[in-house]
Amino acid sequence: MRRVSLTVNAVEHEAMVEPRQLLVYFLREQLGLTGTNVGCDTSTCGACTILLNGKSVKSCTVLAVQAEGTEVTTIEALAQDGDLHPLQQAFHETHALQCGYCTPGMIMAALDLITNNEDMDEDEIRTGLEGNLCRCTGYHNIVKAIQQASSEMRSFATK
Amino acid sequence: MIPASFEYERADSSDHALELLDRHGEEAKLLAGGHSLLPMMRLRLATPAVLIDVGRLTDLSYVRDDGDAIAIGALTCHEDIKDSDVLKQHCGIVAHTAGEVGDPQVRHLGTIGGSIAHGDPASDLPTVMLALDAQFVVRSSGGGRTLAASNFFSGLFETALEPTNLLTEVRVPKLSGGWSYQKFHHRAQDWAIVGVAAVQHNGGAAVALTNMSDVPMRAAGVEQALASGSDAATAATEAAQNTSPPSDPFGSAEYRRDLAKVLTRRALQEAMSS
Ligand SMILES: Cc1cc2nc3c(=O)[nH]c(=O)nc-3n(C[C@H](O)[C@H](O)[C@H](O)COP(=O)(O)OP(=O)(O)OC[C@H]3O[C@@H](n4cnc5c(N)ncnc54)[C@H](O)[C@@H]3O)c2cc1C
Ligand code: FES
């Protein structure tokens, strides 16, 4: 067992973990943050996407011990006092989910894209989501939701 | 699935990493971005007894203009390579191809050193390194050496690296001519079914192939045809010479041979027109 300390959604945590424990299971099982999903065994689906020091990563392909000293953001950090984040609101309004399994990962990947890129056109959003698979929606409404949230987040930022 | 148990060590410096490699020997594997190694460990295709995490060696994450060459630290992640202005200006094929690797999440953690050291013939950057005649700077506790890409890839997941070696730097030339990397894949994030790198440099052309053998390989037949005056379309018909591509659900060997010719033509045409 090895000690790790890291910040998750602005709260500091310290825990003993087995080196082989994957970050996603640390978040889900040790911290009870079950919003981050696991959808595959091959690092392909993106359902487990979180932000690690502000960058989107697949938390099923990171060891908890590798996250020592980092800042982790999961889907649970987005809604504030019961108010949905603009991305969550836009997914809701544009019907960007059906079963919802891919949604937390989609939203975290989109959050990285919106924060770290200048205005994106539709093509850039689609390419930016290449690491996230959705088996239900056909992606169109996901792209729409991200466009809507992106313009809201930007107009909010310039206010 | 969850990897089999292992012992975890974190290196705070290159010297520390080398010391840990010497101590643990063949039992140990370096862990850089973990995006080749951890997927293999999750499927239990790899079961190292010790992982030596070099992911914190930020002094090995850089892209520098170094006279005739561009020096890239082995721990530089794909995303930083994709965005590097120095590479875009002097050796655009490396920045472009790093952007073709996986997806944003993979590029945020996967490193160029890991891509090269892993020795996967389906990887994109090793092919580009071969076309560029890149040099790899390798350290061990006994000293350092520089290996040419042409002598580096020795077999499926096998390279000239020894178990106690740390790849520290990748050196690529400043290109004098055009380039192209053509990658044909199934889903956007996928590995290449076939990939072709073409570069024009110092008056000659080099062509290398991804996933057409158990190592990345130069398309010698195409290069000879070009050197003896063939045009791009004619030279490209030699692309399948001496290849031994895999057959898998994404394509038969025969399909890959055909694809290699088509992509080589496109790569040459793009490299020659830029
Ligand atoms: C979903 C997915 C899609 C992908 N798609 C592509 C793709 O399209 N094209 C592509 O090329 N790659 C692809 N990859 C692989 C990706 O590029 C990996 O990041 C890369 O192959 C390995 O780099 P790493 O830093 O993650 O290495 P690791 O996984 O940490 O290490 C890989 C191997 O290299 C050794 N190693 C690492 N660094 C060093 C060093 N400095 N010195 C000596 N040995 C070292 C390790 O011991 C290990 O054996 C994909 C990966 C995933 C998960
Ligand atoms: S669970 Fe599928 S990529 Fe992480």
Ligand code: FES
């Ligand atoms: S909404 Fe069901 S997988 Fe995306």
